[in-house]
Amino acid sequence: MKRVLSLFTLLALALTMFAQTQKKEYKVSGYDGFNASGIFEIELIKGSNEGVIIETEDVQLFEFIKVNVSGNTLNLNYDTSKVPSNLKDKKGKPIKVTVYIKDLVSLNLSGASRLFTNSSFSPEKFEAKISGATSVKGLEINSQSARIVLSGASSITINGNIKTASYEISGASRANINQEIGGLKLSGSGASKIEFNGLFEFAELSLSGAVNLKLLGSGAKRVELEASGACNFDSFDFPVEEMDIELSGVSNAKVFVTKTIGARSNGGSNIAYKGDPQIKSVDISSVSSFKKIN
Incomplete structure (x- = not known):
């Protein structure tokens, strides 16, 4: 009986760990423009630091999220068309993103993203x-x-x-x-x-x-x-x-x-x-x- 309970405990712990939010930090800099395409929930924070933090429900989704700086623009793209069928229940959910930026000169959003900020630029x-x-x-x-x-x-x-x-x-x-x-x-x-x-x-x-x-x-x-x-x-x-x-x-x-x-x-x-x-x-x-x- 103790062994069965231990197996159930381990299984529950594994499922809990699997369900936890996965977080990844992107060290990018040198941008004052922001371009996002896809399904995101974005918080834009003005400050002295730069960088991006992305949170997902599944670590596999990071493969389909692209973050890069081109010129002075930070680009964020989530290509849901490439997400495999075993993740289809997750690909339609917004990806949570926190963007740290020093100033904002340009903003380009497409897809189904939501952006929120308390910052003044x-x-x-x-x-x-x-x-x-x-x-x-x-x-x-x-x-x-x-x-x-x-x-x-x-x-x-x-x-x-x-x-x-x-x-x-x-x-x-x-x-x-x-x-x-x-x-x-x-x-x-x-x-x-x-x-x-x-x-x-x-x-x-x-x-x-x-x-x-x-x-x-x-x-x-x-x-x-x-x-x-x-x-x-x-x-x-x-x-x-x-x-x-x-x-x-x-x-x-x-x-x-x-x-x-x-x-x-x-x-x-x-x-x-x-x-x-x-x-x-x-x-x-x-x-x-x-x-x-x-």
Whole structure:
């Protein structure tokens, strides 16, 4: 009986050890860009040290994970197509990754990764491309200029201060932007949903498809809005001094304007405004509307 119990004990211990998380450290350095493709849960940590720590449920999975530095970019790739059938129950699960980085100049994510950070980065110029079903949360960027592109079903939550910012958002992407910006150029297409909370001096906003864009915060000096298709724009809680609006299709705009407003609309589009701006120009088709909301 004691021998049987000992065998069961050893078997249980072996299974426990087998089920334990496997961890591997990669000693890499000399990068300020990050590129990841695959299924990862990534924590990005700013500090004086560099390197990568990867955790998996099975040591065999490390064979299919590639980590290298090319130029100034850290590359992380997980090729699930090469994972053998005996590991198929594990290959669809995210691989946990911790990345230590001194600063972040560029970010490129694709596949189905999720990135989280509590760090604030201050590059002179920042670029990001987020695609697939990836998500980014907690990112703070303080820079002179930034260009951020979202596509597919990706999402981002981003904070910080940027002098000149460009956002290109398409597909079914989601963006939550909490920033102070000097000049903003934003284009949205597809069925993307965008919420901006903060302030900017000047913005060019171009929307098409079925985009929803909501502005909240301290307001802006001047906004130029162009929307087509079935877009919805809401800045009732975002005062703008000067605004020019051009709508087509069946788009809708609700705006808060304090100094001057110009409006042009055709198709079945509607513009509703509050505030007491001077109306400098109005060109509204017979099936569109332009009205003040008290």
